[in-house]
Amino acid sequence: MTVPHHWSETPANNGSSDPNADLRPGRPASTVLGAIRGLMATAALARDDNAGLLIASLGANNVYAVTTNEGMIDPQTGVNGIPVSITKPFTLAITFGAVPGAPLATTPARLVVDGFDCGPILRSDGSALTDGDIATGRVYRVLGDMAAATDTKVTRVRSLAMSPNEVTALAQAAIAAAVPALIATAVTGRVAKTGDAMSGKLTINGAPLEIGGGPSPYLDLVYGNVLRARQIIDASGNWILRNGDNGDNFIYVSPAGAIWTKQFGDLNSRIEARAASFADDRRNNSVVSMRFVYAGDLYNSWMIDAQFHSPFGGYGCIVDRTTFYENDGTWNIGLFRWRYLQMLIPYQGWVTVGAAS
Incomplete structure (x- = not known):
């Protein structure tokens, strides 16, 4: 529940702290109902200031300005030479109308509330914003307070909701912390992509093995x-x-x-x-040609040798003969012409066929 900004923690100080209710002692009874309605109205204004309905518009030099419903300016300031200021911490739910127009590293964003410069806008831990921390279309809950214990007015505005960059950084940190263990678990017993040694059998079922x-x-x-x-x-x-x-x-x-x-x-x-x-x-080693070669002529006298023998070393055979007419009127063989068979074998030449037996 949001409490109106001007209410005090000290009951005695709340007689006139609410601009919509006069609760000072001695007020007539007829004003009680009006004071209650005034308190309700102030509470409604405080509610709306924290409902995300406020738009912070961007001005020069990354200065954002917003006007509240309740009004944050201390009514004791702005008079008697006292500068207008906000002297109590406050919370607002605002939407930034635009992203910063200049780099935050060189031009830090500031927030002006109801005309009072509340100081730089910071992260929840008090560190400076970085580019990307302020985004449009999302509601930021901010806290305006004093940066130092000696400050008498609001000097800084911190975003209570994490910025997109903070969320990203936390997610990245969580991933960075978890991934190594997950990877270690996932790859335990597996071959490393960049090279490894296997001691067991590799079986590939229904898929090609490609080595590139x-x-x-x-x-x-x-x-x-x-x-x-x-x-x-x-x-x-x-x-x-x-x-x-x-x-x-x-x-x-x-x-x-x-x-x-x-x-x-x-x-x-x-x-x-x-x-x-x-x-x-x-x-x-094949016979490519054959021929009968002349060996010689033998007269018929060889037939009446005392011992039969084959002429010309047994290689020859009779292929022709001559005849003549005897005086007694008979024909007789005069001589036999002998030839021997030769076969032509490449790389050996003409080879004479010999007798077997």
Whole structure:
């Protein structure tokens, strides 16, 4: 509940403290009801001043001005040479009509209430406002009071509601305090994004494993003290399997699909060479031509040798003969022409066919 500003904590001082009720001793009974109604009116004004209905308009040099319903000026000031001032703390609920027109760091915001400069507007802890603390469209509950115990009038105005920046700062601080623990809990037992070592098995179900980066992303499969098998993509797009320790390539596949291995070299060239070698081998040991070569002529006298033998080392065979007419009117064989068979085999030349038995 908001108490009217001018009421005193000392009952004896409230005889004339409320401008709407004369409660001085000795007043006639007929004025009691009017005084009560006056007190109610003052309470209503105090209520409205704290209901968020007041608009603080922005003037030059970040000075905001607001006019209250109840009136905060001490009626004992402004007379007899006493400067107009507000001598008691007050609370108001105000809405700022505009954001500061100049940076708060160089031109601190101030609040003038009912014509009296109440001093700088500060955060609830008394620290200076920063740009963004004053926003439009929201209600600020402010407290006007004395910055020092020796002050006899209001010298500062503090915002009792946290500014947007304070809320943001508190949220950021809370997040900063909580996130590390949350992250630590969330990543416990997980592989770090920036690099880590796994001691267990990695199972990927229904999803691709993509290893990116540059200039040459690679994957090492390591058998301790035996082999570091490295799969790598080089700048030309070749997929290479190599010894990750010494850079010795085992196999690679080009973007066009050409395959090279340490044992065979270019696999296509190897296949072509082997195929050509096989074809040459088959061709070089194949008969590509045959002929009968003249060995010689034998007269029929060889037929009456005491011991039969094959002439010309057994290679020859009779391919022709000559005949003649005897005096007794019979035909007789004069001689036999012998030839031997030869076959042409590449890289061997003409080979004579020999007799088996």
